[in-house]
Amino acid sequence: MNLPPLIQTFVLHFGEMGSRWGINRTVGQIYALLFLSSEPLNAEDIVERLGVSRSNVSMGLKELQAWNLVRLQHRPGDRRDYFSTPDDIWQIVRTLVEERKKREIDPTLTLLREVLMQEPASAEERHAQTRMRDMHDLFELLTDWYAEMQRLETERLVQLLKLGTKVQKILDVKDRLFLTSGSKKRGGSGKDK
Amino acid sequence: MNLPPLIQTFVLHFGEMGSRWGINRTVGQIYALLFLSSEPLNAEDIVERLGVSRSNVSMGLKELQAWNLVRLQHRPGDRRDYFSTPDDIWQIVRTLVEERKKREIDPTLTLLREVLMQEPASAEERHAQTRMRDMHDLFELLTDWYAEMQRLETERLVQLLKLGTKVQKILDVKDRLFLTSGSKKRGGSGKDK
DNA sequence: TCGTAATTTCAGTATTTTCTGAAATATCGG
DNA sequence: CCGATATTTCAGAAAATACTGAAATTACGA
Known part of the structure; x- marks a missing residue:
């Protein structure tokens, strides 16, 4: 070398x-x-x-x-x-994520959907299906979110990332201003961890 | 099997x-x-x-x-x-991301910082350092963002993910309402792609 | 189409990783 | 501490992966 x-x-x-x-x-x-x-x-x-x-x-x-x-x-x-390689490192990240999604996530989602269509033949399989359903829903949520992010211009994407959870505060303000969705019970200290 | x-x-x-x-x-x-x-x-x-x-x-x-x-x-x-395995699939995701960060991202950040401290001995090394700086900054942005997300309760995290880029619209509203940060040139149709 | 330079393919070899069975070690109730 | 059961370790075998050199193929200008 x-x-x-x-x-x-x-x-x-x-x-x-x-x-x-x-x-x-x-x-x-x-x-x-x-x-x-x-x-x-x-x-x-x-x-x-x-x-x-x-x-x-x-x-x-x-x-x-x-x-x-x-x-x-x-x-x-x-x-x-x-x-x-692209001069723009964000372009590299976008490609990497896109390709990994294509090779790993998409086939997994396909498989999960197929398996979820089948009739469980036992209690064991029924439970397994509920777990797979959980996983399916999670993957779907993440890929939908990802699709939206991928569409943003880099500048805006960075802006959003830098914002981080400060978005939360803005949402709180919005909630208070517009009171649209139901006021779910609040303040129950989470059994987080 | x-x-x-x-x-x-x-x-x-x-x-x-x-x-x-x-x-x-x-x-x-x-x-x-x-x-x-x-x-x-x-x-x-x-x-x-x-x-x-x-x-x-x-x-x-x-x-x-x-x-x-x-x-x-x-x-x-x-x-x-x-x-x-944990019943809560989000807990699994959190652990996975955390561990991969620990094993892959953190050591890479450490290495980048070390190398960026050194004096480049040629134009070639100088250029290499600017690339590494780009990568370092990107990783740092992502890990900072990640750290914030990791702190959120799952419910809120999901809420945020479901919101996706709709946050953008809220930000626009906020901008218009409060006019805090500088009004950067807007509307130049993006040379997106 | 020929000759040359560049790239790709691929069979065989080298290296790395995974897996096993056997032996060693640990843990527990008494 | 003993005996019984469970787990871990580890050297070597098996399998998978990566790498090489040589030959084949491709691409191109003349």
Whole structure:
């Protein structure tokens, strides 16, 4: 591996992190490298920097493309493929979340719906279904929320995140002003934890 | 594997899903099984249901305990350990997010801070640092937001999630009512996408 | 269409991870 | 402390995954 120390630290870290995410070490390292690079890199650049085989890089890049995580570019008069990551880190987050949703959440929701359609054949299965229903509803709530957030412009999304739970206070004000929904019993100190 | 079909489908699915999450198949299956079960199971129960070795189950349960994802209980007059998952699925989500943060995000933030303290030795390292700064700020924003959400009672959290981007409208109303912060240029149709 | 350079594929190898059975250790009631 | 039962540990086997070099394929300019 042939990298400035500061960059190497980061690249190695993301290689390890990748392992915890169903992504392999090399793919993590390639992405980290591209992320830090101020200009697009070609496969040979990556081979030299990371010290892995050309074919490994080829496979890694293919996987990153399947994840929509890299952009492929060309330089005039050079027919090699150059790769880069979006300048906007929020774009990266959006893609990551979107792809993980597509691969993990959506199939799970589909499976849950299928299984929930079936007739339970025992008390055990009936209970299992209520648990699956809970999970289904939770996933649905989260994906609906996510869909709304994904639609926001980044600036507004950040604004909202920075607001955090202060929204609560605004809601309280709204409640007091408009008194729309029923005034549910309040103040019962939660059996939180 | 010795399970009613409906339950088996779910257990197998979560076994596979587990693989994508740095958790191995058996651990995923054990958790799925416990999640669906209406009463706590002991290790031997799990061995019979999943058809894996006793030692594998022991290790799997140990891992789930390290993740705080299972509760250990005892039955009177029975000295085996019985395991279950929280009844409240939101509690499970909270724990999962908390633990993943602890293992993945926090160490990454620490590393980013360390590397950002260092003096860049070249233009390349300087650029790399600006990228790491972007990432650091993003992670910090997200973890701050997360910390606030984690503090909310579930009921309120759900309320907020269901609200989604409708919050936006309320914010707009607030803006118009109080005109507190600077009136930034508005209405330039976003170059969204 | 040919020649060259780039990329991809893939069979085999290396590495890592998971799983098992056997042995060791722990726990409990008496 | 003993005996019985439960759990954990761990070395090695099995399985899964990652990686490589060589060969095949693709892409392109001439």
